[in-house]
Amino acid sequence: MRATTPARQFWTGAGISGLNPKALLTYVVLLPQFTAADNSWPMMIQLGVLGLIHTFNCVLVYLMVGFSARKVLGTRPAVDRWVSRASGIVMIVIAVTLVGEQVAHWL
Numbered sequence: 615m616r617a618t619t620p621a622r623q624f625w626t627g628a629g630i631s632g633l634n635p636k637a638l639l640t641y642v643v644l645l646p647q648f649t650a651a652d653n654s655w656p657m658m659i660q661l662g663v664l665g666l667i668h669t670f671n672c673v674l675v676y677l678m679v680g681f682s683a684r685k686v687l688g689t690r691p692a693v694d695r696w697v698s699r700a701s702g703i704v705m706i707v708i709a710v711t712l713v714g715e716q717v718a719h720w721l
Contacts, residue, residue, distance in 0.1 A: 641665055 631637060649660040689693040
């Protein structure tokens, strides 16, 4: 296992998040609803400012969750295992539900 530095972890996370299609869809689909064509700011500036605000908020939330999780889960291995198992079960339930919806739609 290769040792990672905090800077490498940051850039890996930023790259994964930046290439996430859901994030790009958020900007394309959601943000234009909060712009106005008759505003004194050009549309691209409005979208850029909204994108920066969204990115800043995400960074704050991810930092808080990351540091909190590290502190709580790093000192309590039993809680770490429970959270990992519970989140795995939730992901499986979501996947089965989505597949079930698709199959029901085809029938």
